[in-house]
Amino acid sequence: MESKPAILKILDGLTVILLVVATGLVFFYAPEEAVMGQVQRVFYFHVAAGWVGMLGFLVAAVAGIIYLRSGRHNWDIVGLSAVEIGMIFAFINIVTGSIWARPIWNTWWTWDPRLTTATIMELIYAAYLMLRQGIEDADRRARFGAVYAIVGFLSVPLTFFSARLFRTIHPVVIGTNQPGAEGSFDMTPRMLQTFLFSLLTFTFIFADLLWHRIRLGKLAEKVEQLKLREV
Amino acid sequence: MLFQLLHDAPAETTGYMIAGYTVIFGLMLAYLVSLVLRRRNLEQDLEVLEDLEKKD
Numbered sequence: 001m002e003s004k005p006a007i008l009k010i011l012d013g014l015t016v017i018l019l020v021v022a023t024g025l026v027f028f029y030a031p032e033e034a035v036m037g038q039v040q041r042v043f044y045f046h047v048a049a050g051w052v053g054m055l056g057f058l059v060a061a062v063a064g065i066i067y068l069r070s071g072r073h074n075w076d077i078v079g080l081s082a083v084e085i086g087m088i089f090a091f092i093n094i095v096t097g098s099i100w101a102r103p104i105w106n107t108w109w110t111w112d113p114r115l116t117t118a119t120i121m122e123l124i125y126a127a128y129l130m131l132r133q134g135i136e137d138a139d140r141r142a143r144f145g146a147v148y149a150i151v152g153f154l155s156v157p158l159t160f161f162s163a164r165l166f167r168t169i170h171p172v173v174i175g176t177n178q179p180g181a182e183g184s185f186d187m188t189p190r191m192l193q194t195f196l197f198s199l200l201t202f203t204f205i206f207a208d209l210l211w212h213r214i215r216l217g218k219l220a221e222k223v224e225q226l227k228l229r230e231v
Numbered sequence: 232m233l234f235q236l237l238h239d240a241p242a243e244t245t246g247y248m249i250a251g252y253t254v255i256f257g258l259m260l261a262y263l264v265s266l267v268l269r270r271r272n273l274e275q276d277l278e279v280l281e282d283l284e285k286k287d
Contacts, residue, residue, distance in 0.1 A: 032241055039244035042251035049255065088262050092255055099251045103244045205259075212266055219273045226280040 002219075008211055015201075015208040022194075022201040030194040033185055040185065042100045044194055047173060048202035050093035050118075054156050055206055056086020057125065061153035064146035076142035077217035078210075079149050080132070083125050085209050089202075090122050105169065113166035114159070121155040128152060138224075 026044045033040035059082035067075035097115070098108050109115065128148050135141040163170045171184035173195075187195065 034241055037241035037244040038248040039242075039251070041248050045255050046251070085262075088258060092258050095254050095258075096251045099247050099254065103242060103247050209262070209266075216266060216270055216273070219270065219277070223273050223276045223280065226277070226284065230280060230283060 002215070008208075011204070011208050011211065015204045018201040018204050022198050025194040025197055030191050031188060033191075036104055036185065039100055039103055042096050044198040045202070046093060046096040046100060047195065048198040049089045049096065051199055052202045052206045053086045053090030053093055053121075054160065055203070056082045056084075056089065056210075057121070057149075057153055057156050059210070060086065060149040064149035067142060067146040068150075073138070073142060073221070074214075074218070076145055077214055077221065079145055081210055081213035081217055083128055083149065085206060085213060087122065087125050087129070089206075090118065090125070094118055094122060110169070112170055113162040113168045114170035117155065117159040117162040121159045124152045124155050 022044070026041050030041065030044065032038060060079040063075045063079035063082060066072075067079065094115075097118075101110070102108050128145065131148070132141055132145055135144055162168065163172050173187075
């Protein structure tokens with residue numbers, strides 16, 4: 001059995017420490033927002049989760065390009081792992097957004113451009129996972145996964161820029177806000193520090209989870225090969 | 232004065248914040264557990280397959 005590398009153990013520890021500190025900053029350092037109240041604290045991890053979702057899909061697209069050029073199966077494992085993690089965090093982003101929207105927009109859900117594109121993005125990657133399951137041949141599955149991850153990535157910039165390109169009620173954190181945005185706020189220095197620290201923490205969470213998921217993928221491949229040899 | 236204080240106070244949205252963080256930590260924990268369980272199952276499978284290979 002392969003033991004866990006020392007660097008991964010250090011990364012595990014560092015990630016846990018960062019998450020504890022980020023949680024402390026969110027609840028005890030960042031001030032309560034003057035209009036929205038406590039629910040605004042969801043913002044820090046809501047945006048950070050969205051960032052990790054998009055980062056996961058970017059890594060999957062890059063892994064897809066490298067796989068198509070090199071043909072090395074390890075890159076297929078990287079792509080699959082990144083999509084799986086990206087989907088979890090994009091889902092967290094959508095659900096927490098809905099919870100935040102309820103008291104601020106007075107509805108759990110509205111087909112606003114940002115919410116719609118985020119949902120489409122999530123569904124595109126859900127289809128990626130489902131369609132992969134239906135392909136028996138490992139090489140074909142990897143090739144399909146690589147091409148799909150590259151093409152599917154088009155949905156990511158569309159989601160990111162939707163709040164800037166279209167008329168939307170979703171607030172924009174970085175850059176100019178839309179006049180019709182509901183729930184926007186000016187970040188105080190403490191809010192900005194907490195926000196940036198949360199982004200850093202979630203980037204570490206992504207790296208840590210990705211490493212663990214890649215190791216799992218390699219183990220699954222080893223088991224699969226042994227099973228085929230037994231047959 | 233009291234009206235002014237009530238009027239200027241932030242909205243009472245603590246319940247939504249708790250719900251949001253429950254979802255965040257709950258889903259992250261669930262994913263972590265799924266990674267651990269999948270790894271444990273694969274390690275058991277690997278052990279069985281390696282034993283079978285030795286016997287052959």
